[in-house]
Amino acid sequence: YSTNSSTVLWATFHAKILLLHFSKEYHRKFLDNYSTIYQLNYTLNYHENLGYLQSNTFIRLTYPTIYECYIKDNLNLITISRRIDEYKRLKEINFNYKNQKRLNIEFIYNNKQLLLEQIKISLNELEKYTYLYEYDYLKRLINIKKNQYSIDHYQYDLNNNLNLTKSYQSIQYNQWNQIIQIITNDNLTLNYKYDQNGFLHIISNHKLYLFNSYGLLIKYKHNQLIIDYIYDNEQRLIMKLYSLTGYYLRFIYGNQQQRKLITHIYNSQFKFLTSIYYDNQNNLIGFEQNEKKFFILTDQIGSPLFIYDNNGLLIQEKFYGLYGQILIEKNFQDRIFFPFGYAGLLIDEDLNCAFEKIHGKLYDLNLGRYLVPNFPSTWINKQTYLPNINNPLNNMNLYKINDEIYNINEIYFQRFHQN
Known part of the structure; x- marks a missing residue:
């Protein structure tokens, strides 16, 4: 960090009171101190014998x-x-308001290939449409259609790397499966450079990335935008700080049973706290913001598809591409602040990246690539010849995101029969 600034940060979480303390001193003195106190009631109730979540x-x-x-x-x-x-x-989701059906979502699978084949949506029983997924013989997604019209397509090289999409006419890799150049459909060329650790460092001389020894992003620069990322001793992201303005996002992990789940986010720019709630499978189910409640309907991997308010009004609709790129976004009211997206992951819109839940590393939503090498856990045990996933190329490809993030159908099937 710059020697011109110093940061002090701490938080305490109790059953009903959340204390946020933040102070940052600059020579410019435009932000000296900030603190706030919120009265909260964030409780979780479980079945005393079976252990499943009953209410919050x-x-x-x-x-x-x-x-x-x-x-x-x-x-x-x-x-x-x-x-x-x-x-x-x-298999199916329904949303009812005052016993009136507002939304039905049906998930249809190809049980021969164990893949998601269709998502059928009926909105207010009037607007109906279907998303279709097409795969190649290696079970790789090659096309997404909405009512028979293609909205994105994908092509792969011999190493299972994505090399062509609707947005990119060319994606080139080196022998270590690092992206070295991208040509967009607008004929814009992006060149990628890495440091000696294999961490992404610069994109086309105007996007700068700095990582710590854990492979966690600590600073990002793009023109006049400078962002610092701060982590706790468990390598959890606790703050995203816009250095030039002093605005920040503060991330709170209040569930001691699920220590990786974000339960609260404080936005200093708009001065409000967002409380986030999860269901029995730790999928997003709703959030509270400015004393308003919102309900979330997610897909089979936890991606928010629809957001409704507590009056049953549709607020937002989203649909995603292969690795989480937003293909469709409709906002029926003012766009709300809710930085979660594909697979229920925390999304950084400034980077167009997602923070992976387990280790906090960033991956590009358009490309499905980590910004730093992601060494498989089997390597720690020196079992390099016995990868956990079916395709050994995936275990050797240190930048490609794990299949479990974006396609859990076959993995669910395997676990079901193993149990």
């Missing part, structure tokens, strides 16, 4: 069968039903 301060959950889950708000106005199939894959 936001919703109540019931489980009529092993295949169904009903989620209700505290006023019994909103009901979200989720149904899974015999392989524990998400």
Whole structure:
């Protein structure tokens, strides 16, 4: 960090009170001190014998069968039903407001290839459309269609690297599977450079990345934009700081049972706190912001597809590409601040990247590539010849994101039969 500034940061979390303390001193003295206190009630209630989540301060959950889950708000106005199939894959979601069906989502799988084939959506029982997924013989996604019209397509090289999409006419790699050059469909050429550790350092001489020894991003520069990233001793992101303006996002991890889950985000620019809630599978289910409640409907890997408010009004609709690129976004009200997206991951819109939940490393949403090498856990045990995933090339490709992030269908099936 610059010697012209110093940072002091700490937070305490109690059952009903969250204290945020932040101070940063600059020679410019435009921000000297800031602190705030919020009264909170963030509780989780579990079944005393079976251990599953029954309620939190936001919703109540019931489980009529092993295949169904009903989620209700505290006023019994909103009901979200989720149904899974015999392989524990998400099969259907319904959203009802005052017993009136507002949304139905159906997930259709190819059980021969164990892949997601279609997502059928019925909005207010009037607007109906279908997303179709097409794969090659290696089970790689090659085309996404909406009502038979292609909205994105993908092509791969012999090392299973993405080398062509609707946005990029060429993606070139070196012998270490590092991206070295991209040519967009606008004929813009982007050149990638790496440091001696294999960490991404510069893109086309105007985007600068600096990482710590864990491979976590600590600074990003792009023209006049400078961002610092601060982590705690568990390598969890706790602050994103815009150095020139002093604005910051503060991330709080209040669930001691799930220490990687973000439960609160404080936005200093707009001076509000967002409380985030999860269901029994740790998928996003809703959030509170400015004393307003919002409900989230996610796909089979936890990506938010629809967001409704507590009056049953549709706020936002999203749909994603192969690795999380937003292909469709519709905002029916003012765009809300909610920095979560594909697979329920924390999204950094300034970088167009996602923070992976387990180790916090960033990957590019358009390319499905980590910005730093991601060494498999099997390498730690020196089992380099026995990779956990089916394709050995994936274990040798240190920059490609793990298949479990974007396609869990076959993995679910395998685990089901192993158990």
